[in-house]
Amino acid sequence: CTHYLFIVVVAVNSTLLTINAGDYILYTDWAWTSFVVFSISQTLMLVVGACYYLTFTGVPGTATYYALIMTVYTWVAKGAWFALGYPYDFIVTPVWLPSAMLLDLAYWATKKNKHPLILFGGVMCGMSLPLFNMVNLITVADPLETAFKYPRPTLPPYMTPIEPAVGKFYNSPVALGAGAGAVLSVSMAALGCKLNT
16 A cells, blocks of 8 residues: 555656646647657656556556556646636646556566566657657647637746747657657666666
């Protein structure tokens, strides 16, 4: 029971850090750049905490439980956007659950061997999270239209809606986020496991 209480504490704190990264659909001109940066940061935050508690408890399913706490807590915290007058379907919570399930699957399928968890789990989590989050973005209201419909002059300048520049900084934000995430997540997964030794 104490182990799972630890998970709640760390998941809540890591959620606070990812919330502070912001909603990438609120950034119109730099939307895809923000998507890449936030996808990587959220992947690393998920991997290091999930791997730590997965190897700490030794129970497959702990990573998914960790991601579930992050998701629920973030939905509650993002209610602040709703209070500002934005429609709730404009509020994006990163999709951590499927990627955490892949971590659990790698750990369970290799009979609780942490080395495949680090290598396979880290790569699968890093590659999948940007893909799931892009699918997640497709389901929400158009950010530019919504931003102009609900102007908030008191918002800081970096969140003020502006017309997007022609072209995107990255041709494929999902591919770039997945590639970078797959490489960096292995290191973070190793760090999460190392914290238990």
